[in-house]
Amino acid sequence: MHILVTNDDGPPSTQSSPYVLSLVRTLQAKGHTVSVILPHTQRSWIGKAHIVGQNIKPSYYIPPTPPNDTDHSHVDRGTTSNEPLRADSRQEEWVLVDSTPASCIQIGLHHYFKERPPVDLVISGPNYGRNSTAVFALSSGTLGGALEAAVCGKRAIALSYAFFDRNHDPEIIAGASRASVRVIEGLAKSWDDNVGLYTINVPLLADVEKTKVLWTHMLQNQWSSGSCFTETNVPEQEDRDAEAEEVEIRRAESGSAPRPVVNGSATKESSEAIDDKNEHVRYTHKHFKWAPRFKDVYDSVEKSSPGNDGWAVKEGYISITPLKPNFMHVPGFEGEASL
Known part of the structure; x- marks a missing residue:
């Protein structure tokens, strides 16, 4: 497949974007053609925004080359340039834009990578942290990128890695990437036409490749304890x-x-x-x-019944939530409104 990858955490960085290089390398190792376009810096909590009035300009990122195919630990060794490589260069090159994940999708789908076949699938992520439950998902730039792809008519997946102790063990990250690619490939082969996008949450645990993969619904929760x-x-x-x-x-x-x-x-x-x-x-x-106030989210998960995305991550399972890229109306309101 030709897969377009974006995220909301920016180019690889131990501090702010520790997962995207591992995912891209794992996809490439499975034989996929991967095109990468990312925000030039961290753009978390920005949803599906575009920045009105801004002239967007690209820069170009050459990712680090690991000593071997399984070493994904050198995330801080890439280089950035304001000029693209020559057309005859064999080096891998990613595009960075000074905008949002949703804008990355528009620009990546329509203005770059024309020398490659049409994009078969868009992956937004892996996010640095979970995007389970409505409170996180509604503000997520990771979901925003996937939603933008879906409304452009592309199959899209939002992928998030749920950490528990911020342990960036390269082996745990590599395992999460292998588990994610297995799930992604399975969804791509049996895509349900009623689904606009899937949001996947993968817990960063040492045995994640052996854990259950569950269909879930998104827990509907709220900020309940006051202002954020x-x-x-x-x-x-x-x-x-x-x-x-x-x-x-x-x-x-x-x-x-x-x-x-x-x-x-x-x-x-x-x-x-x-x-x-x-x-x-x-x-x-x-x-x-x-x-x-993250306690609001975790309290809502603790009080919820099994079957939702927040519960699945808490239990150490991989969660897949199928979504439609729209605001669904509430049934039962028809005809003239008497207010």
């Missing part, structure tokens, strides 16, 4: 690097560190001073920091 933003009350706080911030969010998600504490949060005295200063204005001038 924290007030900082610091007028001049500088924005943090997006990749560094994503690392902190992932630490909170895995439970390997407490919820990130907002650096430079206002003291009681400074908050009172701000309130006194603004006592005659309508709104207190505040700054906000994205700080999702």
